[in-house]
Amino acid sequence: MKKRYTVALVVLAALGLIVGFLMAGFSVDIYDFKPLPQQISLGLDLTGGAYAVLQADSTGMDPGEFGAKLNTTLGVLRKRLDEKGFLEATVVKEGSDRIRIEVPINETSQIKDPDAILSFITQGGFLEFKNAAGETKLTGANVIQAYVSMNEKSQYVTALKFDNEGAELFGKLTEEAYNNGTYIVMTLDGKTISSASVEKGPIYGGNAIIEGGGTNGFTREEAENLAIQIQSGALPLTLHEIENRSMSASLGQDALQKSLFAGLVGIIMLFLFMFIYYRLPGVVACIALTLYIFIILLVLALIKSIQLTLPGIAGIILGIGMAVDANVLIFERFKEEFASGKTLRASMNSGFHKAMSTIIDSNLTTVIAGGVIAFFGVGTVKGFGITLIISIAVSMFTAITVTRWLLNLVLDMNVKNVKFYTIRKSKAQLAAEKEGGLA
Amino acid sequence: MKLWFLNKTKFFVIFSCLVVLAGVIAYFAYGGLNLGIDFTGGSIFTVEMGSPFDDADINAALKANGVDPGSAQIIHGGANNESAIIRMKELPLETDAVSLRQSILDSLSSKYPSASAGEINNVGGVTSSEIVMNAFLSIVIASALMMIYIWIRFTFYSGIGAVIALVHDILIMTAFVCIARVELNSSYIAACLTILGYSINDTIVVFDRIRENNKRYDTRQLTRWQIADMSIRETLPRTINTSLTVLITTLAVYIFGVQSIKDFTLPLLVGLVSGTYSSIFIATPVWMVFEVWRDKRMQFKPAVQKSKA
Numbered sequence: 009m010k011k012r013y014t015v016a017l018v019v020l021a022a023l024g025l026i027v028g029f030l031m032a033g034f035s036v037d038i039y040d041f042k043p044l045p046q047q048i049s050l051g052l053d054l055t056g057g058a059y060a061v062l063q064a065d066s067t068g069m070d071p072g073e074f075g076a077k078l079n080t081t082l083g084v085l086r087k088r089l090d091e092k093g094f095l096e097a098t099v100v101k102e103g104s105d106r107i108r109i110e111v112p113i114n115e116t117s118q119i120k121d122p123d124a125i126l127s128f129i130t131q132g133g134f135l136e137f138k139n140a141a142g143e144t145k146l147t148g149a150n151v152i153q154a155y156v157s158m159n160e161k162s163q164y165v166t167a168l169k170f171d172n173e174g175a176e177l178f179g180k181l182t183e184e185a186y187n188n189g190t191y192i193v194m195t196l197d198g199k200t201i202s203s204a205s206v207e208k209g210p211i212y213g214g215n216a217i218i219e220g221g222g223t224n225g226f227t228r229e230e231a232e233n234l235a236i237q238i239q240s241g242a243l244p245l246t247l248h249e250i251e252n253r254s255m256s257a258s259l260g261q262d263a264l265q266k267s268l269f270a271g272l273v274g275i276i277m278l279f280l281f282m283f284i285y286y287r288l289p290g291v292v293a294c295i296a297l298t299l300y301i302f303i304i305l306l307v308l309a310l311i312k313s314i315q316l317t318l319p320g321i322a323g324i325i326l327g328i329g330m331a332v333d334a335n336v337l338i339f340e341r342f343k344e345e346f347a348s349g350k351t352l353r354a355s356m357n358s359g360f361h362k363a364m365s366t367i368i369d370s371n372l373t374t375v376i377a378g379g380v381i382a383f384f385g386v387g388t389v390k391g392f393g394i395t396l397i398i399s400i401a402v403s404m405f406t407a408i409t410v411t412r413w414l415l416n417l418v419l420d421m422n423v424k425n426v427k428f429y430t431i432r433k434s435k436a437q438l439a440a441e442k443e444g445g446l447a
Numbered sequence: 448m449k450l451w452f453l454n455k456t457k458f459f460v461i462f463s464c465l466v467v468l469a470g471v472i473a474y475f476a477y478g479g480l481n482l483g484i485d486f487t488g489g490s491i492f493t494v495e496m497g498s499p500f501d502d503a504d505i506n507a508a509l510k511a512n513g514v515d516p517g518s519a520q521i522i523h524g525g526a527n528n529e530s531a532i533i534r535m536k537e538l539p540l541e542t543d544a545v546s547l548r549q550s551i552l553d554s555l556s557s558k559y560p561s562a563s564a565g566e567i568n569n570v571g572g573v574t575s576s577e578i579v580m581n582a583f584l585s586i587v588i589a590s591a592l593m594m595i596y597i598w599i600r601f602t603f604y605s606g607i608g609a610v611i612a613l614v615h616d617i618l619i620m621t622a623f624v625c626i627a628r629v630e631l632n633s634s635y636i637a638a639c640l641t642i643l644g645y646s647i648n649d650t651i652v653v654f655d656r657i658r659e660n661n662k663r664y665d666t667r668q669l670t671r672w673q674i675a676d677m678s679i680r681e682t683l684p685r686t687i688n689t690s691l692t693v694l695i696t697t698l699a700v701y702i703f704g705v706q707s708i709k710d711f712t713l714p715l716l717v718g719l720v721s722g723t724y725s726s727i728f729i730a731t732p733v734w735m736v737f738e739v740w741r742d743k744r745m746q747f748k749p750a751v752q753k754s755k756a
Binding site (some may be wrong): 109254372376380393 | 477486488491518522523524525526528530532559568569570571572573576577581582584585586588589592593596600633634636638640642643645647648651652655656680681684685688689691692693695696697698699700701702703704705707708710711715
């Protein structure tokens, strides 16, 4: 028994050290590890980013047509930003013919240069397939899916999947080129990006690929950008940049600092409550909660595509609530079991066992909600869903597995004074006291 | 056995209905929700301040010119944080955009002599109606799936009870923001989603105990209502402690947070209280009413069969 808890204490100390190092940051040789909280990508509302104002070209259009096209343009831009991981970006109309885009940019963004982001999203994305005579036979409107793939030369390519009409048209186009020994041309916004002969016979399967050409073909990013531009649909309007600048957090400059302070005060009060009410198990729950917060920070720092925003923080707070709830459920069960006359260890075990079905049901139901929101939601709503799922997964681990392990450890260490665990005494104990024997 | 919690169900249902009704009256009396700039959009203009600046100075200048600083947003822009991007929900009625721009610049000129500004432009809301519709649809789909899950794990009627409690909580929250005229920004959507998760969690805990006690006790010993009431009492320490801890944490964030955080946590606090209240006084009675109704129907059938035999 003694050996076991020595090992456990060493594990705990090592874990504490790792947590400390990761939180504070360190540098070894050329490796510079920044403090964990600084590695988390924050959203526009908490950290700021860049904004741009774009002018839409309305020449030759009546106002109704222009308005409709402007709305489509907003949707296309939104889709492209979402696909590039800028879930928290905002796209709004300014005046009658301008579009204002605000994008959170930080170390973890897939594209960091505001100019590169702008040129990516403002690319028209109008794809055409032409025959050798230069007649357009098929456009990107018939593409239902565009994705990155690889050709036999191990180069990145943009693969396309057509709808039925597109498959038919593409088949005819390739058949014509095959029979006449000519080639087909693919153009993007009027510029030729690829031209190819059809050597193996007409292609009726509804699939096509766009190769980068040259010796190296596309880079992965180029192929992906093209896929996103085609899949999101072509921009119906031409856009000109008129302003492009950096900006501070949209919740206000000191929002993050003050919110962190507020959160800290809240958590300290929560710890105090758990300690005063549940004593030793309460302390164990607090250790588990600290670990929960650390793991959440780690996950957020590792998965760069998740941006932390105010709704995201709400998801994490809900996770804290669920973790505390799981522990409260277990400890209340433990008290009930103990009051019925079981030993500390037996009460602890059946406390965990009996609370389990409640915890699993309540957490799974919330995961279902989180999953739907993460799947169907757009923008910040999606961000909430994703952090909620992560929070619940982590909180189940810390509140059940970690708490249980620590409590068993405490029992192994022969901390058997009932006062450390509960206020109420068990029937067995009361009987023993009456007899004047040992509790 | 005496009922402690479920003997005044009618009273609580009427109470909730009255709160929602008050919300509806407030909604019409005030002419709709107090939507913030995230939803309504408004006007935007950029002031080149000439040096890094303090938000308080801008707020003072806005206030002096009849713009409510509470519903305005100030963002620092530019490479050296020297430009102020100011979003305003609505412009004062008595001035036009051109003279407002000039008078705001005049108010700033004593502290920031080189301040200059572009024209005031109108701007759309960041949270479009599609995002709101999308959030609403997500909530509906999520509720439906949760109902199916609860149906599988518990009974069909408990799923109905849980979802009614959920709708109740969202309604109470919305009634509250109508009555208190809380300015709604996109964070309200997040608050509603949070309550969705919290409320269902709270309800499941009570339902789980009812399920356990239903196995333990026969309905001939205790009525369904008595079992439910006992289950609520048994889970009460947990209900109080969990609610208290979550409330304490949220309250601390409300007290120490910035304005935008306050706007988020205030409806959340109401939702948390409502979530706990509804799991006891709404979800459980709804489930019981349906379950007792089904029991009566089931009892009737065997009786008919017996008379035939």
